[in-house]
Amino acid sequence: MPVNAEADLPLSSTGNPERMACLPEYDTPVVNTADADAPATLLDGSFLTEAVELAPAGIALLHGPDHRFTYANRAYRHLRKPGSAFIGQPAATVFPEFAIAGRLPLVDEVYATRRTVRRREFAVLRETGEQAFYDFDHVPLAGADGSVRAILVLASDVTDKVTMRQAAEVRAAEAEKAQQLLEGLLAFIPEGVILAEAPDVTIRHVSAYGTRMTGRPAAELEGIPAHQHVERWDILRSDGVTRADPEDLPLTRATRRGEVVTNEEWVLRRVDGQALTILCNAGPIRAPDGTITGGVIAWRDISAARQVQAELRDALAQKELLLGEVNHRVRNSLQLVSSLLGLQARETAGAETRRELEAAAARVGAIAKLHERLYKGPSVERVEFGAYLRSLCQDLGEAASEHIFEVEVAAVDLPTDTAVALGLVFVELVANAIKHANPVDDTRRIFVHFGSTAAGGVELSVRDYGVGLPPGFVPGQGTRGFGMRVILGMARQLGAELRAGNAAPGARWTLHLPGSGQVTPECGHMARSVSDRS
Template sequence: MELIQEFFTSGGFIPHGHCYLWKTELVWLHLLSDLLIAIAYYSIPISLIYFVRKREDLPFRWIFLLFGVFIILCGTTHVMEIWTLWHPTYWVSGTIKTLTAIVSVFTAASLIPLLPKVLAMPTLSELEAINIALAKEIAERKEVELELSHNLDLREAIYNEATDALFLVDTTTLLIIDCNPCAVEMFEVNSKEELIGIEGQALQKRQFSDRELTAILEDISNKGFWRGDIEYVTKKGKHFWGNLAAKHINVAGQDMNLVRVKNINDRKLAEQEAQEGKRILDALMEYIPDGITIADAPDVNIRRVSKYGEQLTGRSREVLEDIPADRHVQEWGIFRIDGITPATNEELPLTRAVQKGENVIDEEWVLQKPDGSQIVILCNAGPIRDEENAVTGGVIAWRDITDRKRVEEYINNLNIELEARVLERTLELSRANAELETEVNERKRTEERFDLVLKNSPITVFTQDRDLRYTWVYNPALGVDYESVIGKLDAEILTLEEDAQRLSHLKQQVLTNGIGRREEVHVSTHDETRYFDLTVEPLHDRDREIIGIGCVALDITQRKESEVQLRAAYDREIVLMKEIHHRVKNNLQIISGLLYLQSRQVGEPKTQAIIQSSRDRILSMALLHEKLYRSRDLEHIDFIGYIQSLTLSLENSYASRSTNISLNINAEPVKVDIDTAMYCGLIVNELVSNALKYAFPEGRSGQITIEFHKGEPDGYTLIVRDNGIGMNEAIDLKHAKNLGLQLVYSLATQQLKGQISLEHQGGMAFKITFTIKP
């Protein structure tokens, strides 16, 4: 252990740096030199080891590894030179140098027997010549092998790699000898054994006739091949089109037909689509209500024009088609939108689409017809491109928008007028807004006055929802407050259940029918009954759906009490008035009776007649009071009943003269006031009395008619006519000497304030028209 410890310690030696007197420059010189040498020594063996690992065929690999060990030890000795500058472990340093010496001597000894072998190795030029000769030999051998397998590879490539179905067919039996995998896939069979041994045309949808088959075989024999399009059917029933090419060949001394079937289904579909597209294009060009023009590139030669395009231009297809770009403007009559400036051929939309590939959207041009009339057309044009995006032509669609332009001009004029009206309306709205603000302020003041009035009035306003629960109340009645009413039903507020049911029924009718109601209702509390004039109206939302009701209740309790009092006073007055009418009637009858007694004391007939007339007038007034006494209405009287009673009384008074005279009454059922009834009764009394006395002398028969009708508002007509002998047509009622006629004229013009007229045709008629002021 002591020996090992002494081996790795300084053992009293001084560092190597003392030899350099610790001169900084000298120390750094040796340090850097040894460090760089060590780094170089260590990198060399790394490269050698990497080289040996990559070249496993390298001869004498061990000598390279030995050189690597030798160089590593050399580098380590230089590292120890740096270490001993400060750490004098000279035993370790000496040991490493000893190992280096042993390895170096062994390496030098190993090189001596190795040199002859190295010198015997071929040079690079010799190796290159050997490699070239070897490569030539290999190439020649491969060429021979390729030539030998060429035929087999070619056949294998034809059958296995071809994208078409290939068949070898016997020229005599026309049976399939062999086929490639593509044929198996094309005809959807499991293996080629299903195809070998069958006749090829068995795969066709329609087999050849004998004549067709003979012609095909002759073409193969004479021309060496035959080609045609045939529709086939696969084993799974799928139809497809194939192009068949048959050629006579000789394989290994055996004659046979090589048949190729190429699937051309896509081409056939493309041809069908192209034909369908052509039919669609023909239909569009024939029926589409727009002008369509198609041109070829690059000279913009017009190939086709739609039928509607011919009609719009007013020109025939022969004039419009097959013309180049430099004649478009002239032949078509194209102008710019102003209708005056002719267009140039270069700026036309179709020319730009074909020659520049532009897409032209909604350009307006003017087209002039042969008769000089012009139309405005709206154009959209674009290029036609092929698969490689090259322009092969162009198309332009255009339509007549002349009417639309007129409409636009009309609309523009309307817009101008509308803007003026809007400006005018805006000014009106400004004024209306100012007026509205004034009205709003006035309404607010009105509402304040309304609130003030309602607070001191017997009016209650409230709203209820569809469930008849109170949602708002203003000026609550019956001694309740706002909070105790909101959200409640009538049954929860009112004292009596029947009051709540009656009010709820009324309100529910308004909710159901949507029609407002106004009724007088009464509500009882614990100590009184109050009466209200209740108005109920439905409330609607914006969609006019009923969402509740609004009510206004006017407390009319005091009015109802006053009405009771007035009714009692009125009843007492009625009793008093009836008593008065009864006594007046009795007094008039007494006067009539006295006159009757007086007439019996007078012997002169003329005086008796005067007294009788007076009695009749008194009786007519007595009869009026009799009617009023028996009537419930003391202010108005049934005029028909009164006239009937009056005429009956007159018939009784003149019974001896009215035997052959009939009295007819034609009157509407109307009621008149007492004064009017009395005046009309006196008139009827006078006229009927005169007719009974004078119109039918010597017992002649006749007819007296009384008519009473209501005409215009408040207007009435009274007519008394007879078919008797009539009166003198020169009579003047105003100055009549007869007391009766004077009385009639006075009553009609002064009391009734009406007019009286006479008719003398077929007897005598008195017509009185008057107005009764309400």
């Protein structure tokens, strides 16, 4: 209903907004400051005038068909630059954007309908040039005859509300876009991805890959808390037998305790009963303040890879078994040949022939001993040469019981081919020491050293305590016996350096191989043993 603009409505403490609307028409704003010291009451018109002038909401009066301003309080005047004319000016002149936006016909509507017309969140340029938003209420003020004589305009600043809502709308649009991107990613990524909410680890989303792998619909897998995960997903521990504990699952640990779980294997049974081995990685989702708001787990089916690995292990085990059997049979055959050569040597009358047969038996025996280590050892590709040397020294010591073997070796792994060649060189060097040592006293000792060098190679040396080498002796010159040819040939094959010299007393032969060995970490120290003379 329009407010009666001519009725005698005294200003009182009732706070009636219709009475507040019946303000006198001022050609200029009136603020009574002359009687500032005089007591003011709610019945004092000057006090009410000042209250309207200083009100935080914009208040104005419009008259006539062209809507001229007859009053505008300070808040309303701040909608324009300082000094802008208001009183007596048409609204279209003061606010041209109102006319452009079509708001003035709304004011005409107040005259026609005699009802309040509201315009929400209208954009206005403030005096600073910044855009602001206001809610405008146009209240009709009626005369005694009931016709609209003026319009009371109330302008409320809603800029903060609009700005916050627009920012929220932008954030909502960005979140929706991010959600669409996430859903698109999860729909095609070849991994199962599960998103859960804290604190009860309720599953909110399962990727398409996850539902396909389980054979279950998303509606059956989503919306369930932690205590239902094991039963609904049918999860077992990596052994494929033991039922999982819900509190031990990676997603639960990540969401409730903030753990980051990497590369854990679990077993998931499909709806058709097929067991899948899955590799899981999980972690917490945190708010900016660090609070855990959820968790995420990514998993993929590695059943095929595990099956291939199992088949490879079986194939390798079969290969090792076959190679071990081959080495075992080769060792038996070589041992038989060595025994026959030894038997022939014992039945031979000629000393030189007997020595040659014994040397041949020792060579074959050395190779047989290596094949024994191959089929008994963990690998057919490498040999722990230190242990192999100790075994050879024991056999050679039994054959030459008048000698004492002092053995100082380190545990060094060598490739099989290197070990065979180096073993033959060792047998020849020991045979040479036994044959040519000629001790000046009763000291029949042979010292064997083997180990790694600082440069990364390995070194083998054999020393006797005899009369030593003749002056100017050079390996391979002056004498070309079969044993020496074996030593030189194997040294060339290994790319090794052969040195010979006097040790005072006796002679020392040294073979150096660059970068050939790998020291076994747990037994890389030198081990020393001495064989007793029988």
